[in-house]
Amino acid sequence: MKLVLPTEIDGQVPAPPSKSQMQRAVAIGSLSEAPLTITNPDFSDDSQSAMSVVEGLGAKVERQFGGPEANVRITPGAGLAQHTLNCGQSGLCMRLFPSIAALQDKPFTFTATGGLNTRPVGMLSDALSQLGAESHCKNGLPPLSVQGPLRGGNAVMDASVSSQPLSGLLLALPKAQADSHVEARGLESKPYVRMTMQLAAKFGVEIGHSENLDAFDIPARQQYRGGSYEVEGDWSGASFLLVAGAVAGRMAVEGLDADSLQADRAILDALRLAGANVKDGPNSTRVERGELQAFEFDLTQCPDLAPPLVVLAAYCPGTSILRGTRRLRFKESDRAAVLKEEFAHLGVRVETEENEMRIFGGAVRGGEVDSNGDHRIAMSAAVAALGSQEGVRIKNAACVSKSFPSFFERLEEARA
Template sequence: MNVMKIQIKNKIDGEVNIPSSKSYAQRAIALAGLSQSTVIIRNLTNSDDVIAAQGIIESLGARFIRKNGELHLSKGISRDSTKEISINCKESGLSTRLFSAFSLLFDQEFQVNGEGSITQRTMEMVIDGLKEFGKDIQSNDFKLPLIIEGETSKHEVEIDGSISSQFLTGLLIVAPFLKADTQINVLNLKSKPYIKMTIDLMHHFGLEVGNKDFKIFNSKGNQSINKPIDYKVEGDWSAASFLVVAAAIGGKVKLTGLSANSRQGDKVILDAVQLAGANVKWENEDLLIEKNKLQPFEFDATECPDLFPPLVVLAAYAKGKSVIKGLNRLKHKESDRGLTLQEECAKVGVKLELLEDEMIIYGNGQPIISEETTFSSHNDHRIAMAMTLFSIGAEKPIFIENANAIEKSYPDFYKDFLTI
């Protein structure tokens, strides 16, 4: 078991260049694989999820050349082969749902495999959605692996968007390359900012998609990407959220590489820390966060559930009762994050109450860590990063079990955290 020792952090003061967005990167790699021209993707971070997306597209016949932080596409995916297809999405939830939609481009058997926690997460929404298109699917009790067969015979479908928007992202990316026009009707769509990201990037690649109130999406078939594409991936607001909170509870930090006009939903972390009393300021393209008088807060994280782990730590350091809405979005992550956060925060005397769709955090102002404390990441990258923040103001070092879970999204997190 990989265990990381985190020394006491008396204050936060420094500068970090934020890694690039894995959400944008995976989408860009998927679109690049569908291109008939050259594509350069710049500013890529070597996280596990990004590497998984590249491997999937290469298994579909695309050819990339990696040059430092750049990915150069020399050949798109092959749709001519009649051989059975098998892709391995590793532990990436986005890649699993997104690339399952690529089965619509093929008539032959298309297997979707994964590893680790993703094999325990339900794929019912993906299965139901692909059946809408006329596909036949075998699964392991609605979990991976999936075996997808049959022609794509229907082009007006209805899917459920209440659990995740990731499958819809895959459908939107694939739909322009189907032979017929497609209409996707979506019920109860969550995480709308992520769909805005997808549409934004599709437009960058020259693809058209219609959107009516995030309920009806229309796409013309037989579109193509024929022009050379040069795309730079912006900084990752999900990764930045942990360092934003670190500054809000422990000092100050300058963050570079982020876009103030980003479509990423997790940019609202700035709203949350300001509600909790922190000072937020942009200086040219640099973001400055500084601690002020911390106070309890209420925040709706329904559209940005990945912010729960850092927000819970923020609330733990604020004396009083904080409320975060959107708890139902946490069940189908790398761990059941509501229960995981409750269990781990109890180790430092912070009580979490889990209601129907709300989490109540009873912050005690400064979590007391008077003896060495070991937190489990539950093999969840965001839990590992969140628990690391409890070293701020601690009296004794802390330990993170399964610390290398951060490789999934932010491989340099510990290094960056220790420099501030």
Template sequence: MKQIRTTANLDTTVRIPGSKSITHRYLIMASLAEGRSQLGNTLWCDDTRYTAKALESLGAQIIHSPEAAEVTGTGGKLDHPSKPIFLDNAGTSMRLLTAVACLAQGDCVLTGSDRMHRRPIAELLAGLRPLGGVVESLEKNGCPPVHIHGNGLKGGRTLVDASRSSQFVSAILLAAPYASNPVEIGVEGLVSRPYVDVTLDGMSRFGAVAGWLDEETLRVEAPGQYRPGNYDVEGDCSSASYFWAAAAITGGKITTLNIVRNSQQGDLAFLELLSQMGCRVEWHDHGVTVLGGRLRGIEVDMRDMPDMVPTLAVTAAFAEGTTVIGNVGHLRIKESDRLQAVAEGLQRLDVQVDEGQDSLTIRGGSPVGALIDPHNDHRIAMSFAVAGLVTRGVRIADETCVDKSFPEFWDRFEELYESK
């Protein structure tokens, strides 16, 4: 259990680690490229380690140091692993690697934790089959474990229902340059579109030709390949958001380094929400500063920014008026039922909250201290830790769950108590 200490007069600078989403994608593309790539500012957390270990099982060679990786790729010629690949509850790893494993010659099984075995992947499997993917849910329930009979992808056109996860689209995109023919993807009901744009941006950097034909269709030129080289991973906006929220609710000033203003990461837009709530945002050459102000509630569609919902919800607990967070039903299939976990956490803080099927309505007030159960969900733990900077008595159970995406979170959090 982690006891959070209150603080005041925040005025500090925090360096943000590399993006988890981009690290996953760069590791995959470097592993498919032919030759050696140097990746800088990589994030090594539980999830990205699962991706790296899986790629090694498929034939890539990966040597990593604390914030870098040297990857010797396979040229798209993947081995089939000798045993099932365990991915715990790393949803990004499971989805992206399901498509990548189609390029291997032979059978591959991807499995994970009990929670992973309840997280849907049927839409991705359905999207791979018209392209030549031989894939199935072993339990016949549309969830992992997944069996892939690798024999490459023939290419062609497919349709993907992306109403529950944009990663179904990103997975196919990442594997598509190694298909025998060009790939077109019709996309229905896309949530979290910025993550698809992050994928496309990375593919372009690695030399692939891919993009939107129109608002609902993507095309990848194939056969092709990724280009090895030196690539740096930008800072993680999701990880930065906890420190932006800390400035907001304490009325302090926090500068986050390693954040790029022209980033494709959708969570960068959280800064605009904080501006609407009453904060001031100032950009610099190497990062961005948030200065807290008198907060007011807002109404916002978070379809494209679902990972920011816990952070916004905690911030809203300290705002005047009501905040309505809508269009986020897909949060129910994250590491936890994240809508329910956020609502439960706010109720424990004695904050008025109404949980809808795909929404939260939060009435700001004066939260009280409580023990927060993050339900093994890293984003719940980190978001509610921020509340403890103002409210005495906030404790976070199972605090090590942050290792999933931000192993150094508590060290960085301690820096807040060392303000200038």
């Protein structure tokens, strides 16, 4: 049980590395014709799972920890392949790497732990089968078995639950035997797909697409170049730090790219709507407490912002509305339901509907929260504590290691 007491915030801290970019870079490194060196690497649990998986696919991964010299070097085809690959609790890992494994004429089984066993993968299995690979899962859930070769061709994919399986196909199909055409139905979280294509293009791979990203044409037999890549700061993790500044003082986060394709850069729009003072510079993003007010915000393209925005709304007098929340039930927890239940323990009323949340804000009493093993619930509880009356006790707070291992250290550094 971790206790976070009320405190004033006045700090300047570095952003964590983006695990979304890190895992995509790890995937590209495993596919490249030459080694890839990743600087500013992320060593969260999810990214460690990704590195372990590419080792299981036969790549060599060399990790150098510590400070500005930290890096990860991936050499494709220099290791020994395994048949069973554990993705831990990483949804991106489970949905990204089976497509890459299908490029090999070997059987692989992707397993999961914890809540990942309840997150859908059937849409990926169906698409892989359409593209020439053999793929199986039971009731649309992990474990997922796959055997190549991934030949290419035509496929129709249900992308309404997650964009992650589509990203996996887009990274793998350029190395397939034949050209491919993929239709993505109901795609949301489009910025993550744009991120995938941006990284592929950086390493020499061409992916054609329609304007609204519902169709993709992928030429076959392409090669990723390898080389080097610097991971951006993570807007998803930084969103909690920025909200901390809005509700408890001021916070500057260094290392965030204002022009990033990361979906969660939209946190700045929400903070401005809520009345926080936001200054977005080239090297530092600063948020200060202002005269907060209720706001409305659409999460369709950035569902991971729901937890920090519930915290922000809890401190905004009046009723705030978050729309586009339908997919929250497919996260590390049924995130909308957990936010409703756990914030009630803090004296904050949250109402949920199929695709909407209403937060009745003004003040946070404090109390005890169960993270339910969800890293973003744990971080939201910690930020909610900062301006509360009593502080917040967080059960299983250590789960923040899934995405932001140094979160509590950064919060402590920022205390006034």
